Amino acid sequence: MISVEWFYWLMGLFWLGVGVLVARDRSNPKRLTSGLFWALLGLCFPYSSFVIAKTAPAWPLGLVIVVIAALAGTGRLAKSGTATAATEAGDVEGADLDRDADRPDRPLRAGGGTGGSSVALAPTQEREALAEKFGNKLFIPVLAIPVITALCAIAGPYVIIGGRPLLQKGSETVIGLAAAGIIAIVISMIVFRLRSPALALTEGRRLTEDLGWALVLPQLLSVLGLVFATAGVGTAIGSTVSAILPKGSLLPAVILYCVGMAVFTVIMGNAFAAFPVLTAAIGYPVLVAAMGGNPAAIFAIGMLSGYCGTLCTPMAANFNIVPVALLELKSNYAVIRAQLPTAVPLLVANIVIMYVVAF
Amino acid sequence: MLVLLGILVVVVGFALRLNPMLVVTVAGLVTGFLGGMTPLQVLNAFGTGFAGSRSVSIFLLVLPVIGLVEHFGLQQQARRLVSKLARLSTGGILAGYLFVRQVLAAIGLMSIGGHAQTVRPLVAPMAEAAAVRKYGPLPDRVVQRIRAFAASTDNVGAFFGEDIFVAVGAVLLITSFVDTTYGFTLVPLQVALWAIPTAIVALLIHGTRSLLVDRALRREMAGLVPEAVAR
Numbered sequence: 393m394i395s396v397e398w399f400y401w402l403m404g405l406f407w408l409g410v411g412v413l414v415a416r417d418r419s420n421p422k423r424l425t426s427g428l429f430w431a432l433l434g435l436c437f438p439y440s441s442f443v444i445a446k447t448a449p450a451w452p453l454g455l456v457i458v459v460i461a462a463l464a465g466t467g468r469l470a471k472s473g474t475a476t477a478a479t480e481a482g483d484v485e486g487a488d489l490d491r492d493a494d495r496p497d498r499p500l501r502a503g504g505g506t507g508g509s510s511v512a513l514a515p516t517q518e519r520e521a522l523a524e525k526f527g528n529k530l531f532i533p534v535l536a537i538p539v540i541t542a543l544c545a546i547a548g549p550y551v552i553i554g555g556r557p558l559l560q561k562g563s564e565t566v567i568g569l570a571a572a573g574i575i576a577i578v579i580s581m582i583v584f585r586l587r588s589p590a591l592a593l594t595e596g597r598r599l600t601e602d603l604g605w606a607l608v609l610p611q612l613l614s615v616l617g618l619v620f621a622t623a624g625v626g627t628a629i630g631s632t633v634s635a636i637l638p639k640g641s642l643l644p645a646v647i648l649y650c651v652g653m654a655v656f657t658v659i660m661g662n663a664f665a666a667f668p669v670l671t672a673a674i675g676y677p678v679l680v681a682a683m684g685g686n687p688a689a690i691f692a693i694g695m696l697s698g699y700c701g702t703l704c705t706p707m708a709a710n711f712n713i714v715p716v717a718l719l720e721l722k723s724n725y726a727v728i729r730a731q732l733p734t735a736v737p738l739l740v741a742n743i744v745i746m747y748v749v750a751f
Numbered sequence: 752m753l754v755l756l757g758i759l760v761v762v763v764g765f766a767l768r769l770n771p772m773l774v775v776t777v778a779g780l781v782t783g784f785l786g787g788m789t790p791l792q793v794l795n796a797f798g799t800g801f802a803g804s805r806s807v808s809i810f811l812l813v814l815p816v817i818g819l820v821e822h823f824g825l826q827q828q829a830r831r832l833v834s835k836l837a838r839l840s841t842g843g844i845l846a847g848y849l850f851v852r853q854v855l856a857a858i859g860l861m862s863i864g865g866h867a868q869t870v871r872p873l874v875a876p877m878a879e880a881a882a883v884r885k886y887g888p889l890p891d892r893v894v895q896r897i898r899a900f901a902a903s904t905d906n907v908g909a910f911f912g913e914d915i916f917v918a919v920g921a922v923l924l925i926t927s928f929v930d931t932t933y934g935f936t937l938v939p940l941q942v943a944l945w946a947i948p949t950a951i952v953a954l955l956i957h958g959t960r961s962l963l964v965d966r967a968l969r970r971e972m973a974g975l976v977p978e979a980v981a982r
Contacts, residue, residue: 399809399812400809403808403809403812406812439802440798440802440805441802443802444803449795450794450796450797451794451798453797453798454793454794454798454799455794455798457797457801458776458794461772461773461776462773462776464772464773465769465770465772465773465774466770467770519823519824519826519827520824520827521824522822522823522827523823523825523827523831526824526828527828528828530820530824530825531825531828533820534816534820534825537816537859538858538859538916545938546940562936563806565938565939565940566939569809569813570809570812572813573812573813573814573815573816574812576813576816580816580820580823584819591819591822592815592816592818593815594818595814595818595819595821595822596814596815596818596819598818599814599815599817599818599821600811605770605772607808607811608772609771609772610804610807610924611804612772612775612801613775613924613928614803614807614927614928614931615796615797615800616775616778616779616782617800617928617932618796618799618800618803618804618928619779619782619793619796619797619800620754620757620758621933622783622786622788622796623754623757623782623783623786624786625754625755625757628752628755656762659762659765659766660761660762660765660766661765662771663921664920664924665765665771667924667925667928668928669761671928671929672932676929676932688938688941688942688944688945689945691937691942692925692942692945692946693945693946693949695914695921695925696911696914696946696949699911699914702906703906703907707765712906714866715866715870715871715902716902718867718870718871719875719898719899719901719902720898721898722895726895726898727899727902727903730896730903731903731906731907733960734907734953734956734957738911738956741956745948745952749948
């Protein structure tokens with residue numbers, strides 16, 4: 393049986409490797425702390441296997457996570473190949489702000505490179521030539537990823553070998569994506585006629601460092617959600633909500649969840665951060681537990697209601713403020729103004745869809 | 752009720768643009784302590800939560816191949832594809848890009864588009880050029896509106912496409928969080944399927960608005976270049 397744990401160990405190994413490489417990379421202004429960040433993260437993955445199997449205590453893992461968060465949160469994580477210090481939180485990451493010296497009323501010049509620091513990316517002219525050479529073949533390895541993932545997710549449960557399912561039950565999608573990532577490397581080696589996967593690892597490290605601590609954030613938010621639930625946040629809000637909401641009134645509860653997701657996302661600038669809060673408060677206790685709604689539909693549409701909030705908030709700088717700079721717009725709110733007339737009807741649509749399909 | 756201070760920490764921390772890693776960790780610690788948990792229990796919850804939510808991070812195994820294909824010119828090729836839209840009207844270009852971006856995001860190709868990668872070098876200049884072709888030089892406020900709308904098509908397409916892909920961060924965040932916290936066993940595929948109705952509505956609303964940009968342009972330019980509008 394293929395177990396999902398194998399892939400978690402593989403990821404752990406990859407990050408340990410990144411940690412070692414970063415710690416030895418003199419082009420990284422904070423190489424020791426950055427290397428420590430990645431190496432510790434790498435160690436968390438195999439250790440988690442023992443926590444899940446209940447053969448090791450969970451608290452050392454919790455402690456390491458606090459250390460990792462402290463390293464990143466106090467700006468001790470830097471990208472390799474950058475002479476300057478790490479970008480502060482809230483700064484533009486990976487966006488290339490080479491503002492033209494032209495007058496702002498001139499048309500934008502087409503062209504221009506992608507941003508981000510790069511450890512190994514070929515120069516733009518070289519990539520243009522390679523794109524010319526390979527053309528649409530470039531999409532083959534990339535398209536293999538969703539195809540393989542979907543195959544494992546849909547057909548995986550029916551593949552039985554020797555009386556046992558080939559893929560670990562309940563993890564078919566996750567195994568599918570992980571396997572797809574590895575199989576796609578083999579496919580690209582064939583397409584690009586590469587002899588070894590070394591380049592993939594170098595490029596993987598480049599993207600990993602580009603993303604930085606943002607990689608760990610979704611998992612940390614998941615952790616926060618669990619702490620919220622354990623500490624009784626859901627119960628505290630739930631009792632308040634049920635005091636306000638008349639018993640068994642479905643539509644107001646749906647509206648409260650969707651609008652709440654949007655509003656919290658506007659305040660925080662991040663739907664992922666709003667999700668555990670609102671789900672612990674309304675989504676789970678009221679809509680799923682009390683009203684018996686379909687959890688998959690409620691949570692999916694709840695998250696998308698948060699995205700409506702993302703369209704309206706300057707807090708989501710990467711999406712709404714960075715383009716203002718990139719496109720030389722005069723008003724900071726130009727992009728948000730263009731999005732508001734879509735976001736509001738879409739939020740209403742989400743409320744209607746949830747009310748109709750989930751109950 | 753004290754535990755609600757933890758939520759306040761999250762809201763205020765994110766609003767003050769502090770480092771999110773720090774905000775989330777502090778909020779977790781504060782909430783745990785206020786909820787009457789011992790330090791050991793809080794750390795145990797952190798550890799259990801992390802171990803149970805590793806599936807959120809599994810998409811990292813795809814990074815090497817994405818990086819590899821980028822090395823061989825993926826983004827350049829994507830640009831060449833989008834530039835085939837160049838013959839369309841301004842609204843057509845915007846609507847076409849919205850559709851392409853949403854479909855690509857839905858099959859997990861998030862990094863192909865983006866403000867730095869496609870909007871600035873491609874979509875905005877093309878949409879602008881289509882209007883210039885038709886009306887000649889444009890007043891600044893019109894240029895500003897076209898550019899802002901180009902940025903909006905990228906956001907809407909990406910946001911309401913990506914959740915259809917079963918293994919995107921948002922879907923796995925949902926499943927891992929509710930599975931770890933409430934003991935569900937949600938299938939990512941089901942969560943992803945429920946994103947489709949909203950995606951279709953988003954495409955209809957923003958696509959229609961994109962096409963209406965042409966009409967707004969005509970109204971806007973009628974007073975300035977009547978002969979171009981008459982064509």
